[in-house]
Amino acid sequence: xxxxxxxxxxxxxxRDKKNKADVxxxxxxxxxxxxxxxxxxxxxxxxxxxxxxxxxxGLEKPTEGQVFxxxxxxxxxxxxxxxxxxxxxxxxLYPHLxxxxxxxxxxxxxxxxxxxxxxxxLEKAMEAAKLVQIDELxxxxxxxxxxGQQQRVAIARALVKRPRxxxxxxxxxxxxxxxxxxxxxxxxxxxxxTGITTIFVTHDQEEAMSISDMIVVMKDGMxxxxxxPQEVYDSPANLFVAKFLGTPPINVFQGQVKGGTLYLDKDPxxxxxxxxxxxxxxxxxxxxxxxxxxxxxGCELSGVEVMGRDISVVASNKASMxxxxxxxxxxxxxxxxxxxxxxxxxxxxxNKVFLFHPETEERILxxxxx
Amino acid sequence: MQKNIQKEKQSQSTGTxxxxxxxxxxGFFRCFSRCKGWLYLLPAMLFLGFFMVYPLIDVFVYSFEExxxxxxxxxxGTGTYNYSYVLHDPYFLQALKNTFLLxxxxxxxxxxxxxxxxxGLNSIKPLRDFLQTVYFLPYVTNTLAVGLVFMxxxxxxAYSDGLVNLLIQWFGGKSxxxxxxxxxxxxxxxxxxxxxxxxxxxxxxLTSALASVNRDYYKAAQVDGTSKFRTFMRITLxxxxxxxxxxxxxxxxxxxxxxxDAVALFGTDLNAAGMNTIVGYVYxxxxxxxxxxxxxxxxxxxxxxAIVLTITCxxxxxxxxxxxx
Amino acid sequence: xxxxxxSNGLQTEIGNQADYDRIGKxxxxxxxxxxxxxxxxxxxxxxxxxxxxYWMILTSVKSYGAYNSEYIPKFFTLSPTLQNYVDAxxxxxxxxxxxxxxxxxxxxxxxMMVVITLAAFAxxxxxxxxxxxxxLLFLSLMMIPNELVIIxxxxxxxxxxxxxxxxGLILPSVTSVxxxxxxxxxxxxxxxxxxxxxxxxxxxxxxxxxKVLVPISKPTLITIAILKVIECWNSYVWPxxxxxxxxxxxxxxxIQEIRENGFGRENIPAMMAAVVVISVxxxxxxxxxxxxxxxxxxxxxxxx
Numbered sequence: 001x002x003x004x005x006x007x008x009x010x011x012x013x014x015r016d017k018k019n020k021a022d023v024x025x026x027x028x029x030x031x032x033x034x035x036x037x038x039x040x041x042x043x044x045x046x047x048x049x050x051x052x053x054x055x056x057x058g059l060e061k062p063t064e065g066q067v068f069x070x071x072x073x074x075x076x077x078x079x080x081x082x083x084x085x086x087x088x089x090x091x092x093l094y095p096h097l098x099x100x101x102x103x104x105x106x107x108x109x110x111x112x113x114x115x116x117x118x119x120x121x122l123e124k125a126m127e128a129a130k131l132v133q134i135d136e137l138x139x140x141x142x143x144x145x146x147x148g149q150q151q152r153v154a155i156a157r158a159l160v161k162r163p164r165x166x167x168x169x170x171x172x173x174x175x176x177x178x179x180x181x182x183x184x185x186x187x188x189x190x191x192x193x194t195g196i197t198t199i200f201v202t203h204d205q206e207e208a209m210s211i212s213d214m215i216v217v218m219k220d221g222m223x224x225x226x227x228x229p230q231e232v233y234d235s236p237a238n239l240f241v242a243k244f245l246g247t248p249p250i251n252v253f254q255g256q257v258k259g260g261t262l263y264l265d266k267d268p269x270x271x272x273x274x275x276x277x278x279x280x281x282x283x284x285x286x287x288x289x290x291x292x293x294x295x296x297x298g299c300e301l302s303g304v305e306v307m308g309r310d311i312s313v314v315a316s317n318k319a320s321m322x323x324x325x326x327x328x329x330x331x332x333x334x335x336x337x338x339x340x341x342x343x344x345x346x347x348x349x350x351n352k353v354f355l356f357h358p359e360t361e362e363r364i365l366x367x368x369x370x
Numbered sequence: 371m372q373k374n375i376q377k378e379k380q381s382q383s384t385g386t387x388x389x390x391x392x393x394x395x396x397g398f399f400r401c402f403s404r405c406k407g408w409l410y411l412l413p414a415m416l417f418l419g420f421f422m423v424y425p426l427i428d429v430f431v432y433s434f435e436e437x438x439x440x441x442x443x444x445x446x447g448t449g450t451y452n453y454s455y456v457l458h459d460p461y462f463l464q465a466l467k468n469t470f471l472l473x474x475x476x477x478x479x480x481x482x483x484x485x486x487x488x489x490g491l492n493s494i495k496p497l498r499d500f501l502q503t504v505y506f507l508p509y510v511t512n513t514l515a516v517g518l519v520f521m522x523x524x525x526x527x528a529y530s531d532g533l534v535n536l537l538i539q540w541f542g543g544k545s546x547x548x549x550x551x552x553x554x555x556x557x558x559x560x561x562x563x564x565x566x567x568x569x570x571x572x573x574x575x576l577t578s579a580l581a582s583v584n585r586d587y588y589k590a591a592q593v594d595g596t597s598k599f600r601t602f603m604r605i606t607l608x609x610x611x612x613x614x615x616x617x618x619x620x621x622x623x624x625x626x627x628x629x630x631d632a633v634a635l636f637g638t639d640l641n642a643a644g645m646n647t648i649v650g651y652v653y654x655x656x657x658x659x660x661x662x663x664x665x666x667x668x669x670x671x672x673x674x675x676a677i678v679l680t681i682t683c684x685x686x687x688x689x690x691x692x693x694x695x
Numbered sequence: 696x697x698x699x700x701x702s703n704g705l706q707t708e709i710g711n712q713a714d715y716d717r718i719g720k721x722x723x724x725x726x727x728x729x730x731x732x733x734x735x736x737x738x739x740x741x742x743x744x745x746x747x748x749y750w751m752i753l754t755s756v757k758s759y760g761a762y763n764s765e766y767i768p769k770f771f772t773l774s775p776t777l778q779n780y781v782d783a784x785x786x787x788x789x790x791x792x793x794x795x796x797x798x799x800x801x802x803x804x805x806x807m808m809v810v811i812t813l814a815a816f817a818x819x820x821x822x823x824x825x826x827x828x829x830x831l832l833f834l835s836l837m838m839i840p841n842e843l844v845i846i847x848x849x850x851x852x853x854x855x856x857x858x859x860x861x862x863g864l865i866l867p868s869v870t871s872v873x874x875x876x877x878x879x880x881x882x883x884x885x886x887x888x889x890x891x892x893x894x895x896x897x898x899x900x901x902x903x904x905x906k907v908l909v910p911i912s913k914p915t916l917i918t919i920a921i922l923k924v925i926e927c928w929n930s931y932v933w934p935x936x937x938x939x940x941x942x943x944x945x946x947x948x949x950i951q952e953i954r955e956n957g958f959g960r961e962n963i964p965a966m967m968a969a970v971v972v973i974s975v976x977x978x979x980x981x982x983x984x985x986x987x988x989x990x991x992x993x994x995x996x997x998x999x
Contacts, residue, residue: 059593072715074715076715077715077718078592078719078722079592079593080593080594081722085593086590086593088590090586092587094608096608105591106594109594109595109600157594161594405823406821408817408823410813410816411813411817411818411829413810413813414810414814414833415829417870418836418870421866421870422836422870424847425843425851426839426847429846429847432846432847483740490733490736490737491737493733494730494737497737501737502989504744504745506985506989507748507978507981509925509992510978510980512950512973513929514929514931514950514951515950515969515970515973518950518966519750519751519967520747522754522963523747523750527961529764531766566743566744569744574993578993598729623840627842633931633951637951638951653932653935653936656845657849657936664849668846671842671846675842675843678840
């Protein structure tokens, strides 16, 4: 089931007494979520991603615009008629019911022609439990389960009615780091097995990048960029997206384009034909630096962190907008930095350098000259 | 924080290098600081000992002293005569009946209505705070004073039938004197006023219990298409069941001790009005026109305490079986 | 569309757009109807709660003659009078009841605050042998109903010749195990390290209590004080037992006295004026502190 958002807008009345203007949580969203894919809504807190999820689930009504499931306009439809499954950040498992009763709960609500016999219900519940591998825990109460197990129960409960769309609100944020890795694989597997269009919300870019088929990057109620994770990483639409994706984060410099050459501080670092002259913001991914004796960019060295496979060179440069810049370099290059060196020189990989307009922060495209 | 830790360390290190002389001094201080705890507790212990512990023992002694004379402070002997006197006293039996009726009517009714109101309050947004404040008003009013208002609303006098009777007549009923008329009418007013007085506490407790139920449970239920009624029965009620039982238990205890509401409505001579309560009986035995019998009063008070204790225990047993977590 | 749904084993209602619109509409209508019923019900209870207050104010400004001539009581008055308030203060000693109650309330609350603060501090911070045992003893006292101990207290106070004195009125109610418990819990939330830091700096226990704990716990202390004030202002049973001299009556006893013997005749408007006067202080207190009071009560205040 594909999900389409058309000019979707949600405004909340302002709580600030001085500023009466409405808060626009979701501003004119207009995109399509393809059928059977896993989609991550990604953004910092307060960007409107949870509101978007609530609009899709029907728990909140949009101020303007429409939500389509397939070809059907479901905007006016209450959540229980939309055929969705919803998993909450804190799982919202009913603490007084056993796992089995929790999973059965949605089925027991069915009325009329949809009503199931007790045996059918139990069978479906078992099926859902097996899918998430908690069929051993059916008689326990949520309080007796670990966070990861609770998470699975919540997913089973959301899946038991075979929803058209599965929505997950920050599904991993309540788990510890080790479980998080494991569970995100699990979510990917369950999504693949069921083929249900799945939308999840997260503020963790690594999480979103690792399992999504497509990510929607949001900020302040606006969609910044939509695309496959690698696409978005390799070609960010603006400075925000570039900064938000990637660990360690991108290094940002104040630069100058003069006659097709990018200057950082005084150093001419890259040929950038096609970019107009003038000040720019230049972003360089940490893996975009190459350590060279004759490198074009000179930096003050402040330290080297060894991380095993890679080393991280921490340095500073007058043009950098942050106090330090960080370059990730293969460990075999460690020998190139002498112990008492106070300076390092880098070359930049052209495809890891992005230029942005200093005010609008929009991407400025340029052609890489070999 | 950092500083504190450093200081702790310092104090530990100095503690280990004390010379024998200072350690003797420290010993004295340690002893003093032990006594100091008691010193701080002294006022509370004195007051509690004098006005709670001693009376608690004494009340049992009184209850077994037969023929105690409060003027000469003498008694004939010991035995259970006081209890048998109280249990055969028609006034006590009347008070017992009144109290039980009051408890059985007001506790379920007030808890039920309070639950309805709280659910209503929780489902609205505009006016919620305002209504909550309004509903709490009876809590801060003087029971005796407002009881007087209820009395004039319900009372039928020579020159006016009173407002409530006026309403009854509007709806085609026959007016009744609720204050000095038939027993059921008086019981009705007493129950009505009691409920009016106890509602604020119950509404407050239940609204905060309802508000503390995570909204996500309701969202989850809504997404699953759970009907409002089923959501209430299967999710809300189990979640707030501990608070409901708490209210039922405190409600029982409170209603068994009813007294000033009755005084407010029917005046101090409750025996004459036939509306006495057990607590009222205790006080009447102690003081007032029929007073001067602390032994009877003690026996009645201990009987009351026994009843309340039994019922509370039964309640706790039931709640253990039914309260969900 | 339908086929896809079936092949997925979908259980939810599937239909065409018209169905969707209809479902959405009925859901909205049902919600509106439910809201309306809720508001009517809530408004009804608000009327039941507020009406007695309206009636007492209304009656208190009707003149004696006007009130008695209304066989069918009127819901408003066109000629309000303040004469009843004058009567309430002159014909019966309402002013004295009032002053007594204020004195009683202030003294009881003040002494209690000192007693319970000291006790709570001892339980929360001081280390002495038998502390836990004594605390357990205190807790078990919470279960003792007042009705059980009031008999002996009555005899005790009578024997000490303290009937019709303020000591007799105040002394039995200057401790509350429950408030000690509440305050102890609050004191214990102040981090231990703060106490240790103060000790290292050579701060005495008393100074620590007054300069650190009390200011930090001010919200709880204020809540307890307000709850105690309400309790004192409304106390009826003990004052009734211990005073039979009008000079020591509190407002509750005063109002009962007015009801039974006051004003010489059944002067209901004057009575209502007295009721208004004694209700106002608490209502004002409530309106100012309603958030605090309600929060305090929901943390464990029980009426009576």
